[in-house]
Amino acid sequence: MSTPPLASGPEGPHALRPLLDTVLDALRDGTRTRGGPLPAGGPDTIAAHMRDAVGDVLPDNGDPDALRTLVHALTAGSTDPADPLCAAHLHCPPLAVATAADLAASALNPSLDSWDQAPAASELETLVTRALAREVGAPEAVVTTGGTESNHLALLLARETHGAALRLVCGTNAHHSLPRAAWLLGLPDPVLVPAPAGTLDPAALDEALTTLPRPLLVAATAGTTDAGLIDPLPDIATLCQAHGTRLHIDAAYGAGLLFSNRHRTQLTGLEAADTVTLDLHKLGWQPIAAGLLTVKNPHDLTALHHHADYLNADDDTQAGLPDLLGRSLRTTRRPDILKIAVTLKTLGRTGLGALVDQVCDHAHTFAALVHDHPGFELHDRPTLSTVLFRPTHATDATVAAVRRKLLTDGRAVLGRAHLDGRLWLKATLLNPHTRPDDLAALLKLVEGNTPR
Numbered sequence: 001m002s003t004p005p006l007a008s009g010p011e012g013p014h015a016l017r018p019l020l021d022t023v024l025d026a027l028r029d030g031t032r033t034r035g036g037p038l039p040a041g042g043p044d045t046i047a048a049h050m051r052d053a054v055g056d057v058l059p060d061n062g063d064p065d066a067l068r069t070l071v072h073a074l075t076a077g078s079t080d081p082a083d084p085l086c087a088a089h090l091h092c093p094p095l096a097v098a099t100a101a102d103l104a105a106s107a108l109n110p111s112l113d114s115w116d117q118a119p120a121a122s123e124l125e126t127l128v129t130r131a132l133a134r135e136v137g138a139p140e141a142v143v144t145t146g147g148t149e150s151n152h153l154a155l156l157l158a159r160e161t162h163g164a165a166l167r168l169v170c171g172t173n174a175h176h177s178l179p180r181a182a183w184l185l186g187l188p189d190p191v192l193v194p195a196p197a198g199t200l201d202p203a204a205l206d207e208a209l210t211t212l213p214r215p216l217l218v219a220a221t222a223g224t225t226d227a228g229l230i231d232p233l234p235d236i237a238t239l240c241q242a243h244g245t246r247l248h249i250d251a252a253y254g255a256g257l258l259f260s261n262r263h264r265t266q267l268t269g270l271e272a273a274d275t276v277t278l279d280l281h282k283l284g285w286q287p288i289a290a291g292l293l294t295v296k297n298p299h300d301l302t303a304l305h306h307h308a309d310y311l312n313a314d315d316d317t318q319a320g321l322p323d324l325l326g327r328s329l330r331t332t333r334r335p336d337i338l339k340i341a342v343t344l345k346t347l348g349r350t351g352l353g354a355l356v357d358q359v360c361d362h363a364h365t366f367a368a369l370v371h372d373h374p375g376f377e378l379h380d381r382p383t384l385s386t387v388l389f390r391p392t393h394a395t396d397a398t399v400a401a402v403r404r405k406l407l408t409d410g411r412a413v414l415g416r417a418h419l420d421g422r423l424w425l426k427a428t429l430l431n432p433h434t435r436p437d438d439l440a441a442l443l444k445l446v447e448g449n450t451p452r
Contacts, residue, residue, distance in 0.1 A: 007107040016107065019067060026068050030075025037083035039076060040410030046077045079413055084431055084438035085445070088415035090225065090253055090279075092430040094287040101342035102287050105335045112333040114311040115322045121335040122322055128341045132278065133294040135258045136251075137271030140298045141278075142327050143336055144291035147252030148177040150277035153293050153329065154248045155181045155217065157275060160303035162215035162246065169193060169208055170219040171200030171231065175250055178219050198227050198419060202235040209243040217246045222267055223253025223282075226417035226426065227379065228363075228386030230254055233269025241272070249273040252291070254384060256283020259352035263360060266383070274300075283356055283385070283430070286339055301326060358432040359385040366427060366439045375447055379424055388417055388424040391450045396423040398451060405449050412445050 005015035039046050053073030063069070080086055082093035110118035112125065125143060133141035144150045155178070159166050168182045173195035182190050191212060193204045200220060209216065218240050220231040233249065240247040249270055255278040257263040258270075270276060274297065280290040295301055305326040307314075312323040325331070344352070363382035370378040370389040379388035390399050399416070403425060406412040415426035425446065 022068050023071050026071035027075050030072040033076040036410045037086040037413050038079040038410050042408040084434040085412040085442055087427040087429055088413040090282045092285050095285045097346050098286050098339040098343045101339040105338045110335045112324050113331045125337040128337050136276045136294050138294040138296045141292045141294040145289040146291035147277050147279045150291050150293040151177045152181040154275040155185055157300045157303055158217045158246055161300055166215045168217050171195040173224050174221055198229045200231040206239050219248045222249055222251035223384055227388055228384035237269045237272035247273045248275045250277045252277045252279035253282050256356050259349055260356040355432045359429050362429040362434050363387050369443050385429045387427045390424050399423045402449050
């Protein structure tokens with residue numbers, strides 16, 4: 001039996017080229033097989049198809065057609081975020097140029113736990129993270145797997161700076177990863193501040209900061225998961241300054257507005273935060289994962305410093321080899337920064353800003369369609385690219401059933417959100433190629449599947 005070829009090295013490109021043709025053909029054919037935004041039939045049907053395609057997971061003798069078979073099966077059984085009727089989650093269709101860069105990262109396989117495994121990637125990461133940090137007025141940033149890890153890391157840095165008695169103060173609208181991070185880190189139970197309009201109430205926050213013992217960490221949100229709302233950041237920043245309280249802003253969703261000249265003013269106040277969560281596999285159109293955490297005080301990052309002689313021996317560090325272990329809680333890390341760097345360089349601020357503007361415009365167009373339709377109720381005008389709506393006079397049970405029917409039939413992917421004591425359908429529009437006709441078709445599908 002011949003030795004399988006490798007992806008890198010002198011023969012790597014030659015070995016990959018025919019395999020890429022196989023993958024691209026399987027992606028094309030699998031998409032045709034699926035025929036819509038997600039496969040029809042529901043969990044049992046899709047699981048059965050996948051079991052049939054896989055067969056024996058570890059056969060005695062290998063199958064040379066396994067790549068084609070499994071990529072086709074995965075594609076046919078996947079939700080496609082590039083389909084305009086796929087609009088449930090903060091799950092973006094990745095840019096082709098970013099995906100191509102990610103292939104190079106996989107082929108080269110640098111590991112960012114020591115300089116000798118990733119000499120160029122480590123420098124690229126430094127350059128790009130600092131450039132993105134400057135966008136929010138911070139000198140440093142570290143790469144994470146997304147918003148959850150960034151929020152967890154923000155609480156860890158705050159705890160190591162201010163002590164284990166640190167208490168998280170956040171709105172009831174905050175992402176679930178924040179109170180979960182407090183639990184994981186052994187911090188006191190978080191204080192949840194009311195968010196009656198979907199955003200953190202400054203008056204209630206002021207009262208909490210006036211009465212609670214120190215130390216405290218306030219976490220605000222720039223782009224809520226349910227409705228895409230932005231907390232009143234300038235007011236929150238002013239309160240934190242007045243009360244001498246540390247501030248973290250979870251901008252995993254909303255940070256993409258920084259690229260838009262038209263929308264970036266909505267993030268005024270971001271520069272006041274001690275740490276900020278960014279997530280470019282949302283409004284950045286990156287393949288997962290592409291998260292960052294910006295840090296205003298670089299000294300806070302000393303909490304991540306760690307020594308492992310085989311990775312960052314003291315004499316190597318003194319001789320000038322960069323120490324990478326202090327950039328993450330993880331050891332082995334792939335160079336996710338490459339796809340981000342390629343995207344920033346290829347599209348520039350103008351190109352990325354145009355994509356942000358397009359999806360925000362799509363949200364306003366869809367909201368107008370809902371508002372003008374007598375059979376639907378609009379929750380509110382969109383702040384980012386999320387629209388909440390529901391059939392007029394429908395019960396919550398009906399709203400939930402309509403969503404599940406569209407999923408089971410493979411017709412459309414919509415999310416759900418509870419606000420104002422009711423259940424809403426959620427359209428999160430992240431596809432810049434979506435057309436007005438697609439939005440009208442989405443609304444018509446919901447209408448046609450709502451019992452009268």
